[in-house]
Amino acid sequence: MIKKGNLYYPTKEFKEKAWVKNKAVYKNAQRDPKRFWADLAEELVWFKKWKKIFEHKPPYFKWFLGGKINITYNIFERNLAERKNKIALIWEPEPLEERPRILSYYDLYREVNRFANGLKKLGVKKGDRVGIYLPMIPEVIISMLACARIGAVHSVVFSAFSPQALRIRLQDTEAKILITADGYWRRGKVIPLKQNADKGIENTKVKKVIVVQRMGNKIPFKKGRDIWWEDVVKEQPDYCKPAIMDSEDILFILYTSGSTGKPKGCVHVCGGYSVQALWTGKLIFDWKDNDIFWSTSDMGWITGHTYSCYSPLLNGVTFVIFEGAPDWPKPDRWAQIIDKYGVTVFYTAPTAIRMFAKYGKEVLKGHKFETLRLLGSVGEPIDESAWQWYFKEIGKSRCPVVDTWWQTETGGILITSLPGIGPFRPAYTGLPFPGTRFEILDDKGKPTKPGQEGALVLLPPFVPSLLRRIYKNPKKYLNTYWSEYGKKIYFTSDAALRDKNGLIRIVGRLDDVIKIAGHRITTGELEAAINLHPSIAECAVVGIPDKIKGQVPVVFVILKKKIKNLKEVVVGQVLKEIGPIALPKEVYEVESLPKTRSGKIMRRILRRLFTGEELGDLSTLANPESVREIKKIIKIQKK
Numbered sequence: 001m002i003k004k005g006n007l008y009y010p011t012k013e014f015k016e017k018a019w020v021k022n023k024a025v026y027k028n029a030q031r032d033p034k035r036f037w038a039d040l041a042e043e044l045v046w047f048k049k050w051k052k053i054f055e056h057k058p059p060y061f062k063w064f065l066g067g068k069i070n071i072t073y074n075i076f077e078r079n080l081a082e083r084k085n086k087i088a089l090i091w092e093p094e095p096l097e098e099r100p101r102i103l104s105y106y107d108l109y110r111e112v113n114r115f116a117n118g119l120k121k122l123g124v125k126k127g128d129r130v131g132i133y134l135p136m137i138p139e140v141i142i143s144m145l146a147c148a149r150i151g152a153v154h155s156v157v158f159s160a161f162s163p164q165a166l167r168i169r170l171q172d173t174e175a176k177i178l179i180t181a182d183g184y185w186r187r188g189k190v191i192p193l194k195q196n197a198d199k200g201i202e203n204t205k206v207k208k209v210i211v212v213q214r215m216g217n218k219i220p221f222k223k224g225r226d227i228w229w230e231d232v233v234k235e236q237p238d239y240c241k242p243a244i245m246d247s248e249d250i251l252f253i254l255y256t257s258g259s260t261g262k263p264k265g266c267v268h269v270c271g272g273y274s275v276q277a278l279w280t281g282k283l284i285f286d287w288k289d290n291d292i293f294w295s296t297s298d299m300g301w302i303t304g305h306t307y308s309c310y311s312p313l314l315n316g317v318t319f320v321i322f323e324g325a326p327d328w329p330k331p332d333r334w335a336q337i338i339d340k341y342g343v344t345v346f347y348t349a350p351t352a353i354r355m356f357a358k359y360g361k362e363v364l365k366g367h368k369f370e371t372l373r374l375l376g377s378v379g380e381p382i383d384e385s386a387w388q389w390y391f392k393e394i395g396k397s398r399c400p401v402v403d404t405w406w407q408t409e410t411g412g413i414l415i416t417s418l419p420g421i422g423p424f425r426p427a428y429t430g431l432p433f434p435g436t437r438f439e440i441l442d443d444k445g446k447p448t449k450p451g452q453e454g455a456l457v458l459l460p461p462f463v464p465s466l467l468r469r470i471y472k473n474p475k476k477y478l479n480t481y482w483s484e485y486g487k488k489i490y491f492t493s494d495a496a497l498r499d500k501n502g503l504i505r506i507v508g509r510l511d512d513v514i515k516i517a518g519h520r521i522t523t524g525e526l527e528a529a530i531n532l533h534p535s536i537a538e539c540a541v542v543g544i545p546d547k548i549k550g551q552v553p554v555v556f557v558i559l560k561k562k563i564k565n566l567k568e569v570v571v572g573q574v575l576k577e578i579g580p581i582a583l584p585k586e587v588y589e590v591e592s593l594p595k596t597r598s599g600k601i602m603r604r605i606l607r608r609l610f611t612g613e614e615l616g617d618l619s620t621l622a623n624p625e626s627v628r629e630i631k632k633i634i635k636i637q638k639k
C-alpha cells in the first residue's frame, strides 16, 4: 500500500484489478440510493421481478416489494453453468491427522437438495422454523441452505452456547426440528454436543432431532425422536424444487444479546439480504474467480452466516471453514491453514490479531504469507497497534486492510473503505458503503463536526439487508432502534466520529453491550444469569478493557448466603446459563452497589474504578460510601 500522511491507499497494481476503483461510485449511489440497490438487485435471478423498490411505514420498511426469489437458486442454478466442478467449500477439521472435506458447487448442490427433500419428508414446510445447533462442519452450511431451499426459516445457535441458552432460543422460535451432531473437537477435547442438545430441547416444541455423525462416539439416542442425518438423506433424490419466496419472507432468525436476560431474534428476509450478501462480499473482499477466502467466524454469528456461507456462495467463490481454535494444537495453526490452502483473502477479529501478535515470532516463523492479497477485520474496534501488526507482519505492508463495521442487525458490512479506492486509516473503519447514508448526531440530534463524537445512525432508505423486526417483539424493535431519534432514524447504539476525510471511527457502544473477544453480550444478560444463583442477592457486571479480548466482564455481587470459592461459582453460573464466551475475569463480593436515588446501578462508576478515569460527580448517588468500599476491595484483591 502507499502511505500519504496518516492515510494508506492501494497500489496502482491492486487498483487496476479491483472491481471498484473509481470514486464516482459514491456520488452515483448517493444521488439515488434506491435506484443504486435496485440496479445491484438485477444481478440476481428473480422468479418474478419486484413491483416497487422501497416502501417506508416507519418504523417498518420493505425492499423489492412483490419480488419472488430463492437464495439457493441464486447460489446454485445461477452459478452451476460456469462453476459446476469448482471447489465451493474446503473444510479443515481440528485434528491434524484427519483429512479435510472438499465439496464442489455441484457436490454441495446435491447434498443440499437431498437434505432439503429429507426435511420435507419429515414434514418441514415453508415458514417452519428449524433450529441448527452444529459446529463448524459442512453440514451446518448444508442445513442452512436446505432450509432456504424449501422456505423453512433457519435459526442457528452457536454450538458453544449452553443448553439453557439453546432452550431460550428454541422456545422463542417454537422450532419443531433441531439439527445437531454427536460432538465435535475443541482443543483436543470432544464436546458432548448431543447431550447438551438433549438438555436444551427440554420444555420446547422440538419433536425431531437430526444428528450428524461427526465423531462416531457413543451418544444417548432416543428412538422415535432422534434420527441420524444419514437416514434423513438416504434414498432422497438429488433435486428439490426451490420454494418461491416473497422478497419479504423470512430467510433466517439470528439471536443477539438483549438488554435483559432474553436475547432478541433478528429477522432477516430473502430479497434484501440476498442483494446485500452478493454485493458486499464481491466489492469489499474484491473476490475474483481464483480467490481462496477464509473468514474465521463461527456460523453461530452473523459474520458466519453472511461471509462463511451466503456471500461467498452467491459469488461462486472458494472458501475455507475450520472446525477448531486458531491456536490449536500450536499457536500458528491459522497460519498453517493460510499456507495449506493458499488463502488469498483473510477475514478475522481484532482479538485474534492481538492474540497472534502476542505469540509473536512463534506464529511468524516459517510463514511468508505470500498468497495473501487482502486482509479484513470485524467485530470490535481495532486499535492502531493491532492494525499495524496485522498490516506489516501478516500483510507484509502489501495487502489493504478492510476494517468492516456492521451488526447482526445490518446483515452485511455497511462501513469500510473499498480496497481498490481507500483511503485506509488505522483505527478508523472507513467510508460508508455506497448507497448507505450514515450520520453522527450530537445529544440534540444535530450532525456533529469532524472530530466530534456522537451517535452513529443510519438514514432512510437504510439498506436492503437491515433487520425487518425482532421476532415476536415489536415493542423491543421500536424501543431499541427507532426511539432515540424518532421512527425514521435507525439508531446503531454505537458512538462514532468522523475525520476530515469522512472516515468513520467507531468509539464503542452507547448501551450496555460489551464485546468480549468480539462476542456481543449485554451486562444485563450476564447479570440475569448470575442472579439466578440462590445465594446471590444482586449483582452488577461491567466490561473493562483487556489487552487481548478488547473487553472482559468483572462482577460485583451482594450475597444472601456465604459462598465458598465465589469466583468459581459465579464463573460456573455463567457457563451454565450462557456458555464459555463471557466468563468473568474477576468477581468481587461487596456490601452494596453504587446506586442513584431512583435505584439505578451506576455501572459507569464501577467501570471507571478500573480504567482510571475521573469518577465524576458522586453526589447524585444514594450511597456514595459504597464507591469507597469497592475501591478498597478491588485494591486488596489485586494484591
Ligand code: PRX
Residues within 6 Å of the ligand: 256, 302, 303, 377, 378, 379, 380, 381, 382, 403, 404, 405, 406, 407, 408, 409, 429, 492, 493, 494, 506, 508, 509, 515, 518, 519, 520
Ligand atoms: O459496536 C459495534 C461492534 O460490534 C457491534 C455489533 O456486534 P454484532 O452484532 O455481534 O456483530 C459483529 C459482527 C458484524 C457493533 O455495534 N463492531 C462491529 N464491527 C466493528 C465494531 N466496532 C468497531 N469496528 C468494527 N469494525
